[in-house]
Amino acid sequence: MNLNKVFENNKKWIATKLSEDKDYFEELGKGQNPEFLYIGCSDSRVTAEDLMGLGPGEVFVHRNIANMVISIDLNAMSVVDYAVEHLKVNHVVVCGHYACGGVKAAMQSADLGILNPWLRNIRDVFRIHKNELNAIEDEDKKYDRLVELNVQEQCVNLIKTAAVQKAYRDRNLKVHGWVFDVHSGKLIDLKIDFVGILKNIMEIYHLD
């Protein structure tokens, strides 16, 4: 791909935005007030704003391999803290996707070097839900289900943070688990029982 094309695209995008609203960039320059924090996969097919139909300024985004929320990941934890404590988002979304290469890699016996410790967290999700997953004979269905359970466990990881616990108590912050189906474009709400999980894990993880 000729990279000049990217800058051409940018010029066209500016012109389109200004034709719709001449003050568009002036407003954008004033600051952000996003309603959502979106934590998704780095996969190039899963673009937060596109799949939610939102534009610049509407969603604070963090992406990594397989949409993980790991308690010692300074990057993810800083994003959660900033979005929840400072931007005061009302919804935190973990969005996984079917056909996720990170989840697939974690289902295989292979030494992937530096990726091992990252993928280990997905293997831990498999171990926690081993009975359910091993009862699924169809490999593709098992793969899809691990994608969903990984989203669920990352929601649990969010609920373990002090920032989310405090914001839930103070202003009823919500945590959501979604899956994007790359085969159909459909966004699926896993309807994670946020309040139930919170109550269930509070005995051990209560921080605030």
Ligand code: CO
């Ligand atoms: Co992925």
